[in-house]
């Protein structure tokens with residue numbers, strides 16, 4: 262080391278000086294630029310009121326958001342039944358809970374679909390509670406429900422697709438690959454249109470599913486193609502020696518898959534899976550094409566109301582922020598899960 | 611003399627066009643310790659991988675513990691169950707603790723209750739001297755400890771034959787001894803063993819018979835004393851000469 266005695270310390274010192282200077286300049290510039298935005302967003306904003314008239318001219322008019330809060334959360338779900346929506350979303354969470362329970366995370370494969378079905382049953386009534394047609398479901402709850410339910414059913418389908426793509430039977434392999442490639446080349450909005458408009462033309466009306474169910478099924482099969490790719494990456498990362506060791510111990514083919522290969526593949530695929538779920542959650546806004554009002558639709562509806570006309574900036578800033586918080590929270594949560602899994606196995610983190 | 615534990619007759623194996631095993635005949639008595647030597651690519655790994663059914667073969671027969679490996683149903687399964695395998699790269703399951711590595715097959719394949727499987731696994735981990743690490747994950751163990759755990763995992767299925775494919779080749783030199791110790795103890799307990807290794811000291815001290823493979827055939831075999839002192843074949847002499855050099 263002494264042979265190459267470059268003046269590393271002085272350089273570093275000088276660099277840290279410039280770093281300080283640049284940092285300070287950027288911070289000042291940011292403050293100058295951001296200060297008016299912050300004033301508009303918070304300082305001069307109006308938080309409550311019954312119409313745009315209540316809002317001052319200089320600041321944001323959040324009164325629209327607070328006045329419409331119930332719809333933003335629940336859509337036009339009947340008054341007095343909001344608890345069902347809350348419980349339905351809680352069902353999703355309960356179904357996903359085993360994920361946090363390291364030794365039994367695989368149980369989620371069973372509990373999550375049960376939670377998803379319970380969620381849909383509560384929302385619709387299931388013949389026990391007063392029926393609420395899906396046209397009345399809406400708001401942020403609808404985004405969460407559509408996103409989570411689709412993802413929950415898309416994962417097992419995606420796993421099957423990824424396994425099919427590695428099948429030794431060429432027919433299965435080619436069909437699965439063709440499906441995945443075709444879906445990945447189609448925009449979701451086209452798929453949703455097809456589900457909303459085309460399917461009723463092709464299927465006799467007495468067999469037809471409800472519009473929202475059709476959309477959920479379409480999103481599920483759309484998302485499955487992306488999840489299949491994520492899982493395929495995970496499968497490829499499992500060394501051949503793992504399968505050999507499992508087979509040498511006498512495990513049958515499906516046992517090798519369930520107890521040895523998939524747990525490792527899914528762990529590797531988790532970041533990619535979460536990533537594709539985040540994309541899905543943002544895409545749930547596209548269900549406006551079937552005429553239901555998710556959080557975006559509710560706000561679009563609000564700004565077309567005479568009382569709140571012209572408040573598009575507030576509406577879109579609010580929607581953007583909500584999605585950002587959700588997605589950022591999700592990515593932090595998945596990172597925490599990964600870190601914990603790595604720590605449990607003693608990997609240097 | 612009872613029937614042999616392993617009986618291989620005219621074993622033929624191809625990888626595509628490549629003829630990798632060209633008529634291997636081998637009979638291993640119960641309790642016998644065989645060390646397999648040979649240059650790289652001679653088919654040592656392929657031989658022991660076909661013996662436990664990891665690789666299919668295209669000609670000849672393999673019988674383990676009296677069961678034909680290729681038989682359908684019960685007999686074939688019994689032949690495969692009679693062998694345990696230890697790999698060069700350990701191949702422990704990284705998502706399971708050492709204890710769970712050792713109980714997975716007993717629970718899922720042999721149908722043991724978890725408590726019973728854990729008691730048995732702990733006894734085996736005791737035997738390979740890593741019971742203290744039972745709750746750790748493979749990545750937290752040294753290479754030598756991992757390989758001993760892998761031996762315990764294979765033993766948990768109560769095999770009648772243990773197959774080893776270069777079990778110490780991936781280890782740092784200071785960890786080779788602890789694994790060889792465990793294998794030596796296993797040999798003393800009367801286990802039938804077939805070991806591919808480059809550890810000549812192990813071959814000398816533990817083997818009942820050394821077999822030498824070249825180009826897919828067994829070209830020489832004999833007790834280690836005479837094998838090392840007085841090899842008959844020129845290729846064997848060349849191989850041993852290279853090792854000493």
Ligand SMILES: Nc1ncnc2c1ncn2[C@@H]1O[C@H](COP(=O)(O)OP(=O)(O)OP(=O)(O)O)[C@@H](O)[C@H]1O
Pocket residue numbers: 625628630648649650651652653654655656657
């Ligand atoms: N999965 C495979 N596919 C194709 N060829 C293979 C495969 N495995 C081994 N071979 C070939 O078969 C021959 C025998 O290989 P094998 O691994 O049995 O040799 P080995 O004696 O164990 O050698 P080494 O000492 O290097 O481990 C080699 O020529 C090798 O290239």
Ligand SMILES: [Mg+2]
Pocket residue numbers: 654655656775
């Ligand atoms: Mg080899």
